[in-house]
Amino acid sequence: MEEDSLYDKVENVTGCHVEDAVTFWAQNINRHCDILNASCALAKICPQAGSVFGNPDLSKVYGGCFSEDKCWYRCKVLRVINDEKCEVLYIDYGNSEILNRSEIVEIPSDLQFPSVAEKYRLWGLQIAANQDLNQFDQGRKFLNSLIFEKEVKIRYKGTYLDGTILALAECGVLNIGEEIVKKGFAERSKCPISSNNCDTKTDSSKFQPRNAKTTTSVWSNRANSPASNRVKGGFGDLMPLNGWNENNTANHVPFINWEKMMACDLSRASNISLAKIKQEQKIIEENLKLKEEKVAFKEENQNLRHLCEGLKSKVEKLNCELEAKEKAHKETLENVERTLSTYVGTTVRNLAVKFEKLKDIRHATMNDRFGEDLSEAVKAVTEGCLAAPPSLEILEKIWAEYNTAQEEIHLCKYTDEVQNLISKRNEMQQKLYSSIKEFIVEVEVLPISERLETLQKMKEYLEATYGEPREAESSEGVFEEFFEWKHTKMEELNCVRNATDVSLQDFVTCFNRIIKYFDITSETFLKSEDAVGNIDDILKKTELGISQELDLSLVELDEADKNIIMTVYSEVMRKFHQEQHLLTTVYHKYLDSVEFQKQIAEWLDKSPNTDGLLLVKKRLKSLKAQLRWKLVEKSNLEECDDYSESGMAKIKEEIAGLRNSVFQDIYQEQEEYEKLNRLVQKWFPELPLLHPEAGILEYMNSGGLLTVTLERDLLDAEPMKELSTKHSVVCSEFQGQKVLLKGYVVDTNTETGVIKTAAEYHKAWRELKEESGLMQLMFLFLCKSDPLAYVMVPYYAGASLGALQTSVPLTPGEILKVMKGVARGLHTLHTANVVHGSLHENNVFAVNRERGIVGDFDFTKLVDQRASVNYVLVNGLSLTSPEIKNGQPPSPSSDMYTYGCLFYWLFVGNLELKKNCDGIPQIDGINMDDKVRSLLLKLLCCGNRMTSEQVLNDDCFLLPDLNPVPPEDEPAEYGNGGERTKSGMESDDLQGSESASSSETVVPDID
DSSP states (O other): OOSOTTTTOEEEEEEEEESSSSEEEEEEGGGHHHHHHHHHHHHHHGGGSOBOOSSOOTTSOEEEEOTTTOOEEEEEEEEEOSSSEEEEEOTTTOOEEEEEGGGEEEOOGGGOOOOSEEEEEETTEEOOTTOOHHHHHHHHHHHHHHHBTSEEEEEEEEEOTTSOEEEEEEETTEEHHHHHHHHTSOEEOSSOOOTTSSOOOOOGGGGSOTTOOOOOOOHHHHTTSOGGGOBOOOOOTTOOGGGGOTTSOGGGSOOOOHHHHHTSOGGGTTSOOHHHHHHHHHHHHHHHHHHHHHHHHHHHHHHHHHHHHHHHHHHHHHHHHHHHHHHHHHHHHHHHHHHHHTHHHHHHHHHHHHHHHHHHHHHTOGGGGGTHHHHHHHHHHHTSOOOOOTHHHHHHHHHHHHHHHHHHHHHOOOHHHHHHHHHHHHHHHHHHHHHHHHHHHHHHTSOHHHHHHHHHHHHHHHHHHHOSOOOOOOOTTHHHHHHHHHHHHHHHHHHHHHHHHHHHHHHHHHHHHHHHHTOTTOOOOOOHHHHHOSHHHHHHHHHHHHHHHHHHHHSOOOHHHHHHHHHHHHHHHHHHHHHHHHHHHHHHHHHHHHHHHHHHGGGSSSOOOSHHHHHHHHHHHHHHHHHHHHHHHHHHHHHSSSOOHHHHHHHHHHHHHHHHHHHHHHHHHHHHHHHHHHHHHHTOTTHHHHOGGGOHHHHHHTTTOBOSSOOGGGSOOEEOGGGOSSSEEEEEEETTEEEEEEEEEOOTTTHHHHHHHHHHHHHHHHHHGGGGTBOOOOEEEEOSSSSEEEEEEEOOTTOBHHHHHHHSOOOHHHHHHHHHHHHHHHHHHHHTTOOOOOOOTTSEEEETTTEEEEOOOOTTSOHHHHHTSOOBOTTSOBOSOHHHHTTOOOOHHHHHHHHHHHHHHHHHTTOOOOBOTTSOBOOTTOOOOHHHHHHHHHHSSSSSOOOHHHHHTOGGGGOGGGSOOOOTTOOOOOOGGGSOOTTSSOHHHHHHHHHHHHTOSOOOOOO
16 A cells, blocks of 8 residues: 555444445445435435436446335446346445336436445455355354444555455444454454555545535435345455446456356345355455565565665764754853853852851751750759659548548438547548648648649640650650760761861951952061962862751751650650649649638537527527517407507518518528538538437538428418419518419428429529529428428519410510520520420510520429420410320420420411421411521421520521610619619519509419
8 A cells, every 4th residue: 555645544434234244335424414415305306317228328327216115225237137127236335236127217417426335344354265155144144233323433454446445443342353253254364454565545536427426325224125125245345446437438347247146046146155255365365465575575665765764864863963062062161161250259159148048047046956845845854843742642541531531420320329430530630630731831832833834835835846746655765865866966967067167267267368468558478379278179168068067957857866756755745744633633632721721720629510500590480489479469450449550550560570580580591501511511421410400401402492490471472363273372572572482282202302303403593593594493491380392483473475475475586585595594404404394385484575584393293294294385386295295205305395386486476387297386488587497497396306505506596686785874673772683673563563464364374
């Protein structure tokens, strides 16, 4: 193949017809539109064309028509069989068939186009000579299954004289030739055909009819034609296609023995005869041999030509290299000349730059590079560390024995046994006191605070410098290894530095001599040799010394060095932690010792007693007796005939004074109890056992809530029938504050439970008090005449959510403020492991319409019993969570569901609610803020509910209007006497709320 431009050309084609296992016809896939256009044009023109009779002109193009599908195809007559039959070759498919002359029409010249399909042969393959017809037919069918109506990638390798293209064919990732060989339908050629041993392809214009245009028929329709109407065959791979060119005469057409070809049985005309294939294969092999010789000759000539060209290019390359070297040499000489002219200036300038870097590095203290800060830290933990005072160990031992003695007294139940334990404890107390005095003296001379501060600063600096220390056990010799390594590094650094200093000194001395020599006013006489000396060597040595020190200073430490530094750093940090822990322990023990010394000093020679408490109780008893007598006098005066208003006013004044005195003594009694409580908790656990009449244990068990002095009869109580739906509730005034007394029926079995439950609630309130979000329990006392236990709470008249929503509903801003306080109250309870269980609209309050608090619950019931009551709001919304309805125990999560229901109810009011099948209300369609809606969706659900802490931190409570700043001129709210009342409300406000509540149909049920 002579420099064929089509060699290794790649195109995508569509397979349409197969001749044998290695030969097929295909159309370029980009000609699809042309095929469609040609098909439409032929369908319009061919039916009007006249039929061809006689001997058709072989130089013209004709069209064929089939009666089955009436599709038109372009064809060219190859051979006239007789007066009625002609064998035609379809130029768009490459296959042939026999048609009646009456079915053939002549295509006008304006629709005559060159062939669309081209004939391809798989490169490097041939059909075996001993292949039988059955295997031949199977190979053809196998190739047809690989390419028919599929996109095939073709790479050109050569062209026969008849136009057949030798090509490599691939369908997707399959190499079609390799698949044919694997199946055994073809074998590789003994003399492979390459692009160089194929005859030169003729000009493509010679294959086209004159004045022809591109056209073809639809190949997909052709594939459906009946097999009985087709006679497929290849008419010789070596037959030149230019014999069909109308510019050539008939003498150029090779002789074809048509009779011999027709001797084959027409019934098997679809198969090419095996004899013909073998004959063609033999001719191909002979041609291949001739072509191989031709190719070998061409290759030899080509090699010689390439050799000459290679030698020529090599000579040119050597010439170019020579020119480049001459040019570089010339440039080098020029650079040397320029450098020599500025050598001294350039050298000194470079030396000055390096010297400036060296000064910066030396000023930065290179010692830090080799762990100077670690050296100081090592000295701090080895030389400056503080040791524990000698008396610490003895003190801890005595203190442990003292605590054991205290525990024995606490567990003792018998008075006759406790005295021995008290004596033993007092003896240990004396020893402990003496040991503490000695310990305090030793600690006070130690700079513990300063040492802790120093350690903390060093720790922070080292952590910032070296990062997180490694966790490693203590190892001996770490510090010695570190100092040895540092000494070696510093010696190496000092050696280099000394050499640099010497070279710099020589450099300075040399230039001083030069300055003196060239100073015209100087009287010192120097020879030129002495003045200049060997300045080049001095410059080189100076630059070398500076460079060596810079290299040593700037080079990174290797892994071994880093490991040594990190090891000693970790050990230093470990010792820092040890010493910090020790000093912190000593410091806290010192504080405990100082407190013990201060508290126990007055009780060393005596034991505390309850005389103060008993004195207050005695005075209270007398005052209560006087108060009762005055109450009897008041009652008698009211029933007396000679009623005197002045006398009644005097008695009422005396009663009020006695009540105030009783209340003040009750508070003093509480203070005395609190003092005794602290003594029992810390120093004297025997007091409840020694003084049972004081009731210290009852006070402690109730968390300071229980008082045995207060009685209902001492209070001017009015029954609250509207609030007494479940329990006896009365209203009274205590120290100028409106209060409610809630009575619970108790017996010997339930009294302890009520006190315990109330104490848990009270303890949760005492931690934060007003900030707890809980209603205060002021007192708990037992009725002497009736089996009742009374709880005293502040009275928030008309402030419950139920009352407010009935009278003047809260605004959205007020709702958010109030419900944030309610969430805080639930969080306080849940933190104390208390589940409310009975939250509803009448025991949640909005004080002043902005501070939400959670009310108390029925202390006579367990949490399961409280939660079993199904509280339902006005609009039918149940406050019971789904899990409780399913039999699960109440939990903080169930409290949050009830909280969500109340929150939701405050927004929707008494509107009719839509509920899911499980009773959970539907929030869609309710007008509210998106943040509030999001919060409610996380509360009113069956699982994974928000906690009270998460609710407090929710975005809906972060709105700016939730914490407005009051105006500066707004007056503060004060109660009687100008002081703020304990309930956070004015007495006038209380009175107004009370009067307003009396006219309301819905009043708050505190429970």
